[in-house]
Amino acid sequence: MAAPITSHAQGDPHEHSHDDHHELGFWQKYVFSQDHKVIGIQYGITGLAFLFFGFGLMMVMRWQLAHPGEAVPVIGGMLRAIFGETVFGTDGKGAIGMLTADGYNTFGAMHGTIMVFFGIVPVAVAAFGNYAMPLQVGAPDMAFPKLNMASYWCFFVSCVIMLSSFFVAGSAAKSGWTSYPPLSVLADSGHHAFFNGQTLWLLGMVFNITASLLGSVNTIVTIVQLRAPGMTWMRMPFFCWTQLVTAFLLLLAFPPLEAAGFMQLFDRAFGTSFFMPSGLIVGGAATQWAGGGSPVLWQHLFWFLAHPEVYVLILPALGMVGEIIANNTRKPLYGYKAMVGAIFVLGFLSFVVWAHHMYMTGMGARVAAFFQTTTVMISIPSVILITALLLSLWGGSIRFTVPMLFATTFLPMFGIGGLTGIPLAFNATDLYLHDTYYVIGHFHYVVAPGTIFAIFAGIYYWYPKATGRMMSEFLGKLHFWLSLVFINGIFFPMFLQGMLGMHRRWYDGGATYEGLSHAYSLGKTGLEWNSFMATSAFLLGAAQLIFIYNFFGSLFTGKKAGRNPWDSTTLEWDTPTPPPHGNFDKEITVYRGPYEYSVPGASKDFSPQSEPPENEPAAAPAKH
């Protein structure tokens, strides 16, 4: 960036075109690219691949829960060849490919880690944040393109470390995605001192955290510094606001987990006892740790990240849903300013609720009461957001395009997820529901038919901008309806099972407890759901094949899309399709708010942000 001091956005147009035509080689253009759009797509593809992989882990676990102790049919031998004998054993009938108990723990821990840190955050935050946000604020690129590239490759390294951990002796991490000590500090201790599942997990997380820190600095600076002339704060699309708050959450919440990760590495590598209590007995023998540490300290540091992380998963989804709802109802978002205020309150409150995950640690009634209060308070901004989005539908002439189907479905699904969280917020009810399938159902409703549906909405919505072609509408709708039915088939029975007392980490799906006559018996009803849920999971997986086919097939066979196929107002639709390096083919000045749809008297039902006000506003609406 050896720019002369005086040069601003308004450079010499000839210089611009010269820069634009500067040809980059294949590697610089598509692999080590500094273009925010290419990096966004790289993040997107990597993240989607991880989402599918994480889903695959879950399908194997679902098989095990529905058919405890039976080998996975058809692909059992292949799975054993890939993951090794620690993870896939031989069942009672001699068939190869039964998920072992250790393997179940490994898959469970890695399912959580991969879905959250390697799937949803890279897609919802990094991919869409990188691709759409700079376009929406009218910036030529992110503020620090090299840092942006470094962010992706740092993430890539973390992906390689995480995946490679499946292939070390003892397989990948197996202490849950929360990695609670003392279990996690003791785990894999018999294997190689460095190349073991838990140590590689910690190392992978350190790289992952570094990548998201680089990305979040970039996002904030881009939004603050690179908004186009006229793009005032309150003219910014809602999606950019959500990206801004998300970036602050990542920036401030992740470092304590990085610190905790270092400390757990110290515990594992140097024998310190940050998280190891005094007098710990393992397998009947006293451990070598000095003691005096606290497992609860890890929980505090972990949840200090992981609760804001929930809002990292949700906020970009709300942003995408907001964009798509405004576009498809052909009217402005209801209560845009209140929504912006609400996400700031949400962001702030998310830092003071973390210990509601820890009611069972015995931290004391007063502390629990504090966190219970803040947790209930956080429902206020959440309800503002959902209500505003719901009211945005009111009186609109709704176009049920594929993105809109996913976006509207987000509202009730996220609603179920949110409302089922209330019993978990209260100390008294949480003591019963803690660590049951009820909790699993609750947060999966928030992130799976919630955030992941919003991600699908975003993909169908911005795909034409990124590729120049529309995705197939028919296949999209098929994908939507099948996904909607089967995803509820998986997650709704979890509430029922959870209320019956089914524990989230049982390896056999509760079969041990089925026939018991005493109070701990689950009864037949609780268990019967397991095979229903497994079937739903496999069918949901099959439905995603339609999406994968549509995603890649439409690259070649999709209908050609123009600059603005959805008749949208925001700036990303004011670029050539697909946008070139440097984004805009004209000087961008913003004259109006983000959602000026159906402005009375305007010649068309959308007024793009960069369109100057019409010189003579019509005195009366011409036709109505």
Add this chain to the structure above:
Amino acid sequence: MEIPYTVSSRPDTGLYNAKLGVWLFLASEVMLFGGLFSAYVFLRLGAEDGYWPQGLLDVPVGTLNTIILIASSITIVLGWASLKMRQYAKYKLFLLSTILLGLLFLVIKLGYEYPAKFSHFGAFIKKESLAEYEAYLGNQYAKDKGLVPRYEITGHLHEIEVIRDGKREEILAHSPSDIDRLRAQGVQIEAYKVAVDRRNAEPTNPANDRPSFIYHGSTEKIVTIHAKDVERASAFVPKHSQFFAIYFAITGLHGLHIVGGLLVFGYFFFFGHTLYRKNPEQMANRIEVAGLYWHFVDLVWVFVFPVFYLL
């Protein structure tokens, strides 16, 4: 394509991109060290009386390091000011002083403070055996004076008494890491002979109420500690105690930040001239941004010093 505001400030925010970027980065750094310092608070509050040493570290050396870092913060500001006035030679001089001061800090840390700990030895005595070592611990004195109880005998490891192949042997110990080596060979350790620190030599002397082992050095007095009475014994390495675990975690991470800063300054020192000729304002911006980071690293030390050395 050209990114706006890489060098000049955006009028409505008054910042150029990198300056905002580094402030945000520092905010995340505050949270990183904040996490570690809150772990310090958590561990210290949870520690049993007598297991958290107070006044153990070498205060004069810590003070010297504090002065060195603050001085280096001043020199980098002067370097930035010189660049703003386009006085390149002066800037180089100030940058060089910053680098040398940073290196001096590391030399003191890695050349003296850390090795002194790795060669020191401490053995925590089991609670039921405390009475046998009362002459070296002075718990009655501590109780009368209202001090926290004492569980540890520290000093320089002199000899290790072992049983190898059924025979009693005395091995001259060169460093406390010999213990781990012997254990790994399957040798049974019987006793440690330690040239104890002043506090254990004269436990009732009021001058020794605080341990401060480094400054005074060990005495000639040799004490035999039987392995059966020892809860755990090692050099002052991270696994020795919670205090040293968090001490090494925080100062180690801080040291890595110093190394990172020095690499950046070193790069500017050797390769900065090209950019200066092309765009002196951008060069000044870079030094400003790197300087902000350096002030932060300095500020962390300003917290480390009282928290570990004085409190």
